[in-house]
Amino acid sequence: MRYVDEAVSTTDCKLQDLVIVYRDWTYASRFEYGWKGGETYMVYLDSSSNNDGQMQKLLDEARNAFRAVKVFLMPKPGEATTVDTTITAIKDLDATFMKQLQSLVERVVDELISPRTFENEVLQSRDVLDVMLDIDEGYSNEEEVTSDVVKILKEKKEERLFLIVKVAERFYKGKLQKRWKRFSRDTSRQMLHSELKNLTLEKFDADCKEEFILARDATTSRGKLEVTMDEMFQQSINSHKSCVLM
Known part of the structure; x- marks a missing residue:
């Protein structure tokens, strides 16, 4: 914890989430694999009757240094890997292991790794691979790389905005059709429209926030919606x- 103590003492905020991956977990009958089992296991460890005091001290120090401490219980890769440690083919890995690995990666990428700002564009962890695959090789200077990365990030942002708008449109249309027949007067229907419109815009704003799309970047799409x-x-x-x- 020495590095953690030094890092926290030199900053005004805690470090990001700490994820402890417990590999080759063999007690799935008691604590199931994945995030849920890890959460239950943490509760178990927190019980004073289940640790020797040193474990509790370690957990307290970690929680003081990090925003959150999470545990993920990972199963064994499969029986084949215990016999031959040189196996690298995905087909030789156990299906349960692959499922839990996907669950681990998806949440770490989508939720736990904070986005970063790059040239006024938001770079999410999920974009890193796309950026690496899309940018060309053979750049002559750093400015060319920066220009390409910014272009890709803008395209990703526009794609997300497009999907958010489409979801919002379907949301409004579905609510309107479902409740339309309950209102017979134009004034009451106008009130319904205003209510659903505000509700849809709230959803749009929330979805944009979840996708780390700034309000200034969503203004045009919001107006069109x-x-x-x-x-x-x-x-x-x-x-x-x-x-x-008729």
Whole structure:
């Protein structure tokens, strides 16, 4: 913990989350594999009757230094790997191990690793591989690399914004169709539209925040979403009037 003590003493905030991966876990009948089992195991360790005091001290020091301490219980890679340690083929790994490995990586990448700002663009951990695969080789200077990385990050941001808008549109349309028949007057339907519109915009803002998309970058898409919802509502009004006339 020496490095941790020095790091915390020189900063105003705690370090990021500490994830302890307990490999070759053999007590799955008591504490299941993965994050859930790890959480239960931590509760078990916290019990004064289940540790010798030294473990509790270590946990307390870790929690004081890190934002959170998490445990992941990982199964053995498979029987084949215990016989031949040189095995590298994925097909030789146990299905349970692969499933838990995927669960570990997905959460670490998507939730636990904080995003970073790169040239005013947000770089998420999930983008790193895409950036590495997409950028060209043979750059002559650092500016060319920076330019390409920023371009890729902007494209990723636009892709996420596009999906967020589409989800929001489906959300509004589904809610409107579900509740439309309950309101017979234009004034009450207008109130319904305003309610659903605000609800959808709240969802849009929350989804953008979850994807680390800044408000300034989402302004245009948010405005277009509002226009689209108004058009959807007007189409519903016109469709209802047509049915009445028929």
